[in-house]
Amino acid sequence: MAERAEQAGRADQAGWLDEDEDEVWSGFFETQVLFWRRLAQQLQQETGLSEPDLAILQALAAAPGGKLRPYRLSGVTQFEKSRLHHHLTRMAGRGLVTREPCPDTGRGAVVALTQEGRAAVAAALPRRAAHIRRWLTDPLTQDQRRALVDISAALTERLKEDRPDR
Numbered sequence: 687m688a689e690r691a692e693q694a695g696r697a698d699q700a701g702w703l704d705e706d707e708d709e710v711w712s713g714f715f716e717t718q719v720l721f722w723r724r725l726a727q728q729l730q731q732e733t734g735l736s737e738p739d740l741a742i743l744q745a746l747a748a749a750p751g752g753k754l755r756p757y758r759l760s761g762v763t764q765f766e767k768s769r770l771h772h773h774l775t776r777m778a779g780r781g782l783v784t785r786e787p788c789p790d791t792g793r794g795a796v797v798a799l800t801q802e803g804r805a806a807v808a809a810a811l812p813r814r815a816a817h818i819r820r821w822l823t824d825p826l827t828q829d830q831r832r833a834l835v836d837i838s839a840a841l842t843e844r845l846k847e848d849r850p851d852r
Contacts, residue, residue, distance in 0.1 A: 721821055728817050733810040738763050738773060740814065743782060743799065743807035752799035755788065759797060782806055 703711060726737050735743070745762040746752050760770045774797055777783045782803035785795045799807075823831060 724821060725814070725817055729810065729814060732813050733806065735806060735810050738765070739777060739782070740807065740810055742774070742777065743803050744811070746783065746797065746799035747804060747807050752804070753786070753796045755794065755796055
């Protein structure tokens with residue numbers, strides 16, 4: 687036990703992860719990369735939508751009237767303003783969304799879900815759910831799923847506390 691503590695102290699002082707930390711990081715990193723890459727590839731192949739497309743369409747489908755201000759969508763996608771603008775332009779070019787003047791202020795715009803966008807999200811969500819089950823929830827026991835929920839909550843809380851924009 688003392689040897690492990692000494693190892694951890696040396697690893698921390700040298701700026702390296704100790705063996706246990708490295709095992710946690712490596713497992714987490716590999717799982718995340720493989721999961722998101724596989725999900726993105728399957729969604730794109732089966733539906734023609736990217737994960738950001740689907741996040742935007744899903745947010746719009748849940749919004750009153752199928753409309754949201756771009757700043758709300760940036761919160762969903764975590765895109766910076768410029769990147770979101772370009773992404774929405776591409777989605778509008780594909781007929782998934784439109785931009786309309788903001789009725790509340792007369793300035794700015796709202797992004798609106800089109801019928802094509804509504805049909806695309808309705809077709810994509812069941813496929814995405816099947817993949818999430820196959821690669822995330824089905825391989826785990828109920829106890830492991832509960833542990834993953836708890837772990838995710840702890841990590842999310844820390845990440846929200848340590849936001850650089852505070």
